[in-house]
Amino acid sequence: MTPTFSELTVGQDLGSRSIEVTRTDLVKYAGASGDFNPIHWNDAFATGVGLPGVIAHGMFTMGAAVQLVTDWAGDPAAVVDFQTRFSKPVPVSDTTGTPDAGAVIEVSGAIGALDADAGTARVDLTVVAGGQKVLMKAQAVVRLA
């Protein structure tokens, strides 16, 4: 169901979700996006450039985080503007062959602003991994009926 603009309030909680991430997910994202930077799949390369190990693509985290908004909005095309800063890397442990996640990204959302003239709501996302905010100013503007 698409939310109705007039029923929204600033500060309204849009819920939260946990996204489990594995090395396989990063390989899938690399293939789907065309971003084959080895820092996202090769530990030796990642540590060689000063990272703690393989890290998730920032665009994987951004793309996965917005699903909370897409599902709430009822139509992926309602997201007319989406931006973020990448503040911390998301290291993903190698848990290949086990059922464990290599990282868990916690996403929550709330209405940050409402624009009655434009009929849009700004959703502010809080995105945390390993106890740190990995995205800053993660804001999605949603056009509502």
Add this chain to the structure above:
Amino acid sequence: MTINPDLQGRSYPAAEVYDVGREKIREFARAVKATHPAHFDVDAAKALGHGDLVAPPTFAIIVAQRADAQLIEDPDSGIDFSRVVHADQRFVHHRPIVAGDRLVAELHVDGVRAMGGGAMITTRSEIFALAGSDAAAPREAVATTTSSILVRGEGQ
């Protein structure tokens, strides 16, 4: 390696055409763990008023990063890709991207700022859909993407 300060203001014209396919939308949607039916089921997308499968909100990064590659791979730019960190990203959608779109991107280098021994480079891709089969066909504005990359200097 020093970043060429003359990059600021440079533009790269639309190069290759990117054909948006249904299976690519489904593949990208699965890769970002999207489950909305409008990415997978044509009837569900049409029920929402779209002409075909709708791309996820960050799908345009595929086209934008291909455009960015023109700059990064330009020997004149001085950018070492292995030292690139993605700093920020924005997508402004003028209309949804749907399967069947034929997209081109114009790349603009909006900012180059020295940071320590490295540089912060801000690029903007203006993404258009072609109305016809050749690159000279009329174009419709689809999305504007803005990206800042930090090219780390030695010891950063």
